[in-house]
Amino acid sequence: MMNTIGRLFRLTSFGESHGVAVGGVVDGCPAGIVLSVEELQGELDRRRPGQSPLVSGRKETDRLEVLSGIFEGKTTGMPIAFMVRNRDCRPEDYEALKDVFRPSHADFTWESKYGIRDWRGGGRSSAREHVARVVAGGIARQVLQRQGIRIVAYTSQVGNVVLPEEYVPDSVMDVEKSAVRCPHSRTADKMEKLITEMQQAGDSVGGVVSCRITGLPVGLGEPVFDRFQARLAYAMMGINAAKGFEYGEGFHAAEMRGSGHNDAFAWKEGKMRTATNHSGGIQGGITNGEEVYFRVAFKPVSSIRLPQDTVTRDGKTTTLEVKGRHDACVVPRAVPVVEAMAAMTVLDFLLEAGKYGNLTF
Numbered sequence: 001m002m003n004t005i006g007r008l009f010r011l012t013s014f015g016e017s018h019g020v021a022v023g024g025v026v027d028g029c030p031a032g033i034v035l036s037v038e039e040l041q042g043e044l045d046r047r048r049p050g051q052s053p054l055v056s057g058r059k060e061t062d063r064l065e066v067l068s069g070i071f072e073g074k075t076t077g078m079p080i081a082f083m084v085r086n087r088d089c090r091p092e093d094y095e096a097l098k099d100v101f102r103p104s105h106a107d108f109t110w111e112s113k114y115g116i117r118d119w120r121g122g123g124r125s126s127a128r129e130h131v132a133r134v135v136a137g138g139i140a141r142q143v144l145q146r147q148g149i150r151i152v153a154y155t156s157q158v159g160n161v162v163l164p165e166e167y168v169p170d171s172v173m174d175v176e177k178s179a180v181r182c183p184h185s186r187t188a189d190k191m192e193k194l195i196t197e198m199q200q201a202g203d204s205v206g207g208v209v210s211c212r213i214t215g216l217p218v219g220l221g222e223p224v225f226d227r228f229q230a231r232l233a234y235a236m237m238g239i240n241a242a243k244g245f246e247y248g249e250g251f252h253a254a255e256m257r258g259s260g261h262n263d264a265f266a267w268k269e270g271k272m273r274t275a276t277n278h279s280g281g282i283q284g285g286i287t288n289g290e291e292v293y294f295r296v297a298f299k300p301v302s303s304i305r306l307p308q309d310t311v312t313r314d315g316k317t318t319t320l321e322v323k324g325r326h327d328a329c330v331v332p333r334a335v336p337v338v339e340a341m342a343a344m345t346v347l348d349f350l351l352e353a354g355k356y357g358n359l360t361f
């Protein structure tokens with residue numbers, strides 16, 4: 001079972017949704033980095049359940065405990081181990097599901113592959129595991145800030161409610177102004193209304209998280225099988241409920257002509273730049289110094305209260321009504337997870353570039 005992501009900057013996560021704790025070990029973080037545990041806690045607070053009426057009512061404080069790797073406020077270069085204890089576990093909510101395969105969940109495939117599964121909220125396949133990613137991504141983000149690299153993700157679509165393209169947030173603060181994490185107030189209100197309707201109906205709805213990375217140097221990414229966008233897609237598609245990834249013009253490029261999609265080069269302020277950025281900051285699998293922008297599509301949450309047909313482990317037909325505390329839309333809480341996975345991917349590339357170049361921290 002693969003529980004580690006990254007090459008030089010690596011995260012190994014552990015823990016289950018209704019177990020004692022979730023956490024991780026980060027290896028490969030450069031030594032001597034001033035690291036704020038308070039900022040890491042802030043990242044966790046953005047992802048935790050119970051933060052607004054729009055998300056799961058599970059009441060987790062998500063208090064971060066750093067066990068190693070930080071001394072006198074700086075990284076030591078040794079593994080950074082951390083954990084977050086699960087406080088509001090209710091495994092009894094899932095007792096009736098231990099012999100039932102929930103539609104579109106990992107229950108059937110997990111048990112078929114391993115012969116055993118933790119039925120308490122999905123166990124390891126639960127999005128609760130994302131806690132470790134947010135912490136590791138928060139560490140990576142603080143390292144990247146020293147390099148002038150900024151990552152901002154935001155909700156750009158919920159169901160059929162779409163954020164107009166011209167509304168792009170300048171900072172995380174712009175995103176955090178609404179509970180749904182959409183930077184445009186009128187669109188955010190429509191999104192929140194739709195999510196509330198889904199909650200009341202016992203149903204769920206999907207959406208899209210957009211993300212922008214600025215300050216990247218030219219040259220990150222390796223042809224031909226280690227392209228920047230390929231590893232970015234790998235990281236994003238490893239997020240629970242992620243169903244699609246596109247960068248630059250993405251699927252819209254299929255409707256365009258080369259004359260409209262090509263990014264002409266221009267010499268600006270002593271640098272080679274592109275006049276447009278349809279490529280999304282990546283050409284030939286290598287960053288070109290422009291803003292990298294991409295989108296991740298998320299499916300509707302599988303746990304819904306509406307009756308659903310399914311079967312038990314012994315093949316008997318049954319009707320399932322999922323109880324417990326679940327999001328009607330995963331997108332608002334996925335925003336910091338997308339940022340975290342992007343930060344880890346970028347730092348991993350930077351460390352590789354430093355291994356073969358002149359990058360210093």
